[in-house]
Amino acid sequence: QTVVTQEPSLTVSPGGTVTLTCASSTGAVTSGYYPNWFQQKPGQAPRALIYTTSNKHSWTPARFSGSLLGGKATLTLSGVQPEDEAEYYCLLNYGGAWVFGGGTKLTVL
Amino acid sequence: QVQLVQSGTEVKKPGASVKVSCKASGYTFTNYGISWVRQAPGQGLEWMGWISVYNGNTYYAQKLQGRVTVTTDTSTSTAYMELRSLGSDDTAMYYCARDYDYEIGYWGQGTLVIVSS
Numbered sequence: 001q002t003v004v005t006q007e008p009s010l011t012v013s014p015g016g017t018v019t020l021t022c023a024s025s026t027g028a029v030t031s032g033y034y035p036n037w038f039q040q041k042p043g044q045a046p047r048a049l050i051y052t053t054s055n056k057h058s059w060t061p062a063r064f065s066g067s068l069l070g071g072k073a074t075l076t077l078s079g080v081q082p083e084d085e086a087e088y089y090c091l092l093n094y095g096g097a098w099v100f101g102g103g104t105k106l107t108v109l
Numbered sequence: 110q111v112q113l114v115q116s117g118t119e120v121k122k123p124g125a126s127v128k129v130s131c132k133a134s135g136y137t138f139t140n141y142g143i144s145w146v147r148q149a150p151g152q153g154l155e156w157m158g159w160i161s162v163y164n165g166n167t168y169y170a171q172k173l174q175g176r177v178t179v180t181t182d183t184s185t186s187t188a189y190m191e192l193r194s195l196g197s198d199d200t201a202m203y204y205c206a207r208d209y210d211y212e213i214g215y216w217g218q219g220t221l222v223i224v225s226s
Contacts, residue, residue, distance in 0.1 A: 046206075046216055051211065103154070
């Protein structure tokens with residue numbers, strides 16, 4: 001059973017920078033896992049932020065960026081805004097099947 | 110503009126089946142795939158399955174294999190997800206999402222499925 005692991009929670013100050021990570025139980029995450037990142041606020045559907053590691057959707061704010069670092073997929077928020085407080089999920093592809101991480105609850109305080 | 114509009118809330122008894130629809134508009138339906146994702150109350154996201162609208166190829170989460178089927182009707186640009194042998198742990202919000210070339214972008218608004226005796 002493949003497990004995708006994210007930090008359960010992180011706290012960041014407004015205007016600060018924070019990096020969320022996404023690890024795979026199968027080993028290092030590479031571009032071949034096609035990492036996607038999503039933001040979800042309470043009572044709302046998820047909103048897509050990043051696809052295939054680092055590509056942004058047309059609606060993704062410039063302060064969000066994705067990359068690979070240290071064998072993990074990462075999502076970095078630079079210049080965090082209060083409205084960035086949300087749950088963030090990564091998604092990895094394993095030969096056609098997707099697996100979500102458990103999510104990171106980001107608090108802006 | 111791209112839209113995915115899902116069917117309304119369903120209330121089912123344990124052991125029953127449910128079929129959720131997802132009507133697409135604003136793009137060429139056959140050029141993209143559709144993934145289905147669910148979220149139990151207070152829990153994280155769980156990917157359920159994917160279908161290529163172009164050729165009907167499917168992938169399913171191992172946990173749900175044999176209980177879930179995803180299909181499409183290209184004449185109405187609608188995708189469907191059927192889940193059988195429902196149990197209380199299938200109570201969740203179910204989402205469809207456009208999934209093409211490893212890019213998941215647009216999501217439906219969600220369909221609440223409640224399983225209760």
